[in-house]
Amino acid sequence: xxxxxxxxxxxxxxxxxxxxxxxxxxxxxxxxxxxxxxxxxxxxxxxxxxxxxxxxxxxxxxxxxxxxxxxxxxxxxxxxxxxxxxxxxxxxxxxxxxxxxxxxxxxxxxxxxxxxxxxxxxxxxxxxxxxxxxxxxxxxxxxxxxxxxxxxxxxxxxxxxxxxxxxxxxxxxxxxxxxxxxxxxxxxxxxxxxxxxxxxxxxxxxxxxxxxxxxxxxxxxxxxxxxxxxxxxxxxxxxxxxxxxxxxxxxxxxxxxxxxxxxxxx
Amino acid sequence: xxxxxxxxxxxxxxxxxxxxxxxxxxxxxxxxxxxxxxxxxxxxxxxxxxxxxxxxxxxxxxxxxxxxxxxxxxxxxxxxxxxxxxxxxxxxxxxxxxxxxxxxxxxxxxxxxxxxxxxxxxxxxxxxxxxxxxxxxxxxxxxxxxxxxxxxxxxxxxxxxxxxxxxxxxxxxxxxxxxxxxxxxxxxxxxxxxxxxxxxxxxxxxxxxxxxxxxxxxxxxxxxxxxxxxxxxxxxxxxxxxxxxxxxxxxxxxxxxxxxxxxxxxxxxxxxxxxxxxxxxxxxxxxxxxxxxxxxxxxxxxxxxxxxxxxxxxxxxxxxxxxxxxxxxxxxxxxxxxxxxxxxxxxxxxxxxxxxxxxxxxxxxxxxxxxxxxxxxxxxxxxxxxxxxxxxxxxxxxxxxxxxxxxxxxxxxxxxxxx
Numbered sequence: 067x068x069x070x071x072x073x074x075x076x077x078x079x080x081x082x083x084x085x086x087x088x089x090x091x092x093x094x095x096x097x098x099x100x101x102x103x104x105x106x107x108x109x110x111x112x113x114x115x116x117x118x119x120x121x122x123x124x125x126x127x128x129x130x131x132x133x134x135x136x137x138x139x140x141x142x143x144x145x146x147x148x149x150x151x152x153x154x155x156x157x158x159x160x161x162x163x164x165x166x167x168x169x170x171x172x173x174x175x176x177x178x179x180x181x182x183x184x185x186x187x188x189x190x191x192x193x194x195x196x197x198x199x200x201x202x203x204x205x206x207x208x209x210x211x212x213x214x215x216x217x218x219x220x221x222x223x224x225x226x227x228x229x230x231x232x233x234x235x236x237x238x239x240x241x242x243x244x245x246x247x248x249x250x251x252x253x254x255x256x257x258x259x260x261x262x263x264x265x266x267x268x269x270x271x272x273x274x275x276x277x278x279x280x281x282x283x284x285x286x287x288x289x290x291x292x293x294x295x296x297x298x299x300x301x302x303x304x305x306x307x308x309x310x311x312x313x314x315x316x317x318x319x320x321x322x323x324x325x326x327x328x329x330x331x332x
Numbered sequence: 333x334x335x336x337x338x339x340x341x342x343x344x345x346x347x348x349x350x351x352x353x354x355x356x357x358x359x360x361x362x363x364x365x366x367x368x369x370x371x372x373x374x375x376x377x378x379x380x381x382x383x384x385x386x387x388x389x390x391x392x393x394x395x396x397x398x399x400x401x402x403x404x405x406x407x408x409x410x411x412x413x414x415x416x417x418x419x420x421x422x423x424x425x426x427x428x429x430x431x432x433x434x435x436x437x438x439x440x441x442x443x444x445x446x447x448x449x450x451x452x453x454x455x456x457x458x459x460x461x462x463x464x465x466x467x468x469x470x471x472x473x474x475x476x477x478x479x480x481x482x483x484x485x486x487x488x489x490x491x492x493x494x495x496x497x498x499x500x501x502x503x504x505x506x507x508x509x510x511x512x513x514x515x516x517x518x519x520x521x522x523x524x525x526x527x528x529x530x531x532x533x534x535x536x537x538x539x540x541x542x543x544x545x546x547x548x549x550x551x552x553x554x555x556x557x558x559x560x561x562x563x564x565x566x567x568x569x570x571x572x573x574x575x576x577x578x579x580x581x582x583x584x585x586x587x588x589x590x591x592x593x594x595x596x597x598x599x600x601x602x603x604x605x606x607x608x609x610x611x612x613x614x615x616x617x618x619x620x621x622x623x624x625x626x627x628x629x630x631x632x633x634x635x636x637x638x639x640x641x642x643x644x645x646x647x648x649x650x651x652x653x654x655x656x657x658x659x660x661x662x663x664x665x666x667x668x669x670x671x672x673x674x675x676x677x678x679x680x681x682x683x684x685x686x687x688x689x690x691x692x693x694x695x696x697x698x699x700x701x702x703x704x705x706x707x708x709x710x711x712x713x714x715x716x717x718x719x720x721x722x723x724x725x726x727x728x729x730x731x732x733x734x735x736x737x738x739x740x741x742x743x744x745x746x747x748x749x750x751x
Contacts, residue, residue, distance in 0.1 A: 204502040218723065223681060225494060225495060225503040225505055227505055288444070288456065296506055316681065316682055317682065317683065318682045318683065318684050319579045320576060320578070320684065321476065
């Protein structure tokens with residue numbers, strides 16, 4: 067009976083690494099893995115992710131298997147009468163298990179620096195392609211219009227429906243109107259907090275045409291979960307044509323007969 | 333040890349069953365209590381005898397349920413011109429229907445601010461400024477029709493699509509067109525229902541003595557006398573869109589802006605009265621919109637009643653009504669005139685939208701219609717001037733503003749240093 071309890075507990079602990087690894091193995095096939103990467107820098111982020119996952123994965127499996135093995139091997143039921151041994155501790159061992167993780171962390175810190183700098187520090191020298199203003203609970207957009215400058219009468223104002231050209235660097239000027247939000251483009255491996263009172267530059271380059279999600283990744287109020295936008299990547303000529311069309315709509319002085327229909331069919 | 337524990341466990345389970353696991357009461361429309369207790373039609377003589385009796389309130393609720401159904405199962409009469417399929421999509425609890433389409437859109441997206449009855453009294457309403465729209469009076473601000481007309485379906489769709497910048501209403505641009513369409517239809521439904529409720533309550537005061545305080549519950553009376561006049565206004569809206577003359581094309585923009593500036597400051601349009609000479613919205617700012625004005629009027633009447641020589645019964649009624657105001661209405665707030673230099677336009681930023689706003693005014697708000705006083709060509713000049721305001725940092729107005737900077741803090745600082 068006692069032995070059975072020992073077997074139960076050790077197998078339960080063994081189940082942790084087994085199920086843990088199985089979860090990761092199955093995840094991509096049931097579509098709960100990283101969303102499709104459509105950015106020029108995403109592979110760098112992804113390979114960092116995989117590298118750290120592998121590193122922590124090996125340590126995780128080793129630790130968990132060791133836990134199982136100790137439970138199994140040193141089960142009191144199989145070692146009746148054997149007294150516990152007293153050890154003083156091992157200085158060498160302590161030094162080793164301090165230095166190895168410290169060195170690993172230091173290595174990671176240095177190894178990821180370039181990726182971090184590319185995404186957050188090496189801001190391209192260009193005017194903003196679009197200004198995104200987060201607000202409870204929507205994304206207000208402002209394009210600079212033909213003169214390329216924001217804050218002029220030819221700005222184009224839109225909401226939630228972001229369009230951007232593919233295969234070129236774009237610079238988003240991120241602001242918040244009320245509280246903290248976070249501008250999250252899962253398919254572009256971009257996540258940046260929007261902070262009230264700050265203009266934060268965000269840059270990236272989309273590589274594949276299509277529609278992708280914009281979501282808020284910072285709990286910003288009761289409607290946070292509904293604060294969704296859409297980014298559509300199109301070719302440069304299509305993008306320019308879209309800007310022109312939207313600008314013409316914004317400057318309308320007459321109701322268009324199909325305007326109502328188009329809003330519905332949009 | 334076991335015996336004394338058992339009653340405790342039983343009690344815990346019983347209370348859990350009673351509180352936690354009991355069936356949720358079905359969603360129900362709320363009666364317009366403010367109107368029932370102090371009818372707005374009779375505001376000049378708010379008094380105890382005008383309040384509807386409990387029986388009369390019950391009759392209104394019964395008639396409304398017969399005409400409109402419940403929030404879970406809404407229905408409409410053919411005379412209302414509503415599409416029942418769209419209402420079903422928008423109403424009820426959030427769920428998927430047999431073909432996997434999401435139903436219950438109103439409760440997913442709107443109810444927390446606009447309330448289950450469309451009374452603008454949802455749980456988040458009190459935290460918002462401006463307050464969410466109360467659909468029941470059937471008044472809508474941003475539309476392409478004349479001031480007293482209803483908005484068109486396309487107007488409601490446009491507001492859902494763009495949101496209302498400057499208020500808490502977000503955009504629903506990414507919902508499917510069918511979903512937005514259904515929500516606009518449901519807003520109309522709630523509005524027609526609210527207007528019908530108001531009409532029913534007001535009808536009680538026109539009853540003869542032989543009616544014994546009861547309304548006739550015949551279909552002819554309810555549909556022909558009450559519902560049809562309301563529904564007709566809604567169906568007529570699409571035919572009542574304002575004719576907009578072409579913007580004067582030969583005009584130089586700068587010249588047009590200059591004309592607009594003169595009109596803005598002139599006596600005829602007199603925009604400065606509320607929007608201020610600087611257009612910062614700092615003119616007359618102590619007015620209320622219609623929704624708040626009703627509450628303010630009743631509140632003032634109550635105060636007068638309490639101060640005057642009311643008899644005991646009236647005092648009791650006034651005290652009771654104070655309670656109704658606290659639970660059924662939000663604290664009234666003034667409506668500030670728009671600061672036209674922000675470049676935020678609640679009803680849309682197209683020149684066309686601004687033309688509609690100036691031409692027809694804003695229903696429910698103090699903004700008057702310029703139609704009739706200002707020529708349509710001149711309205712276009714004002715539109716051009718207003719559109720230039722957010723970018724007008726130099727020139728005379730800018731100079732005015734520089735002068736207007738108060739030397740207060742500097743003086744205060746000097747005083748502190750002397751101390």
